[in-house]
Amino acid sequence: MNAPMSPDQIPGASEPAPSGPAEQDADTLRAEADKLEAYCVVVRAASAAADHAAFVEVSRAASEALRARFGGGSITSVFAWLTGREGSAALQSVLAGKVKLAGALSIEQIAEAVELAKKAELLRQKR
Numbered sequence: 049m050n051a052p053m054s055p056d057q058i059p060g061a062s063e064p065a066p067s068g069p070a071e072q073d074a075d076t077l078r079a080e081a082d083k084l085e086a087y088c089v090v091v092r093a094a095s096a097a098a099d100h101a102a103f104v105e106v107s108r109a110a111s112e113a114l115r116a117r118f119g120g121g122s123i124t125s126v127f128a129w130l131t132g133r134e135g136s137a138a139l140q141s142v143l144a145g146k147v148k149l150a151g152a153l154s155i156e157q158i159a160e161a162v163e164l165a166k167k168a169e170l171l172r173q174k175r
Contacts, residue, residue: 086114087129
């Protein structure tokens, strides 16, 4: 079984409030890149679950970690964000080099996790 997720597995430290428009834009890009990476950590953990019991444990741990880092969230909301407009924009910002990743995942791992999320969303919508 996978080890439970902890809040420190979700990358991205809190940033001070921005002071100007350019800094706000940079801070927004940073926050979205941090969210992208954190959500990809959740997707990777969920996709690595060996069975339903392991998936439930990952889901519970992810919810706790997302609550600690972002004030809430679930695996379902993570997948929806990653496959939606905001997730796509965050991924494009990272791919275009507008913002660098701050955590342990590579750009390739991020892209793979987003693709896993897209496949999972398609399957969920077909049910």
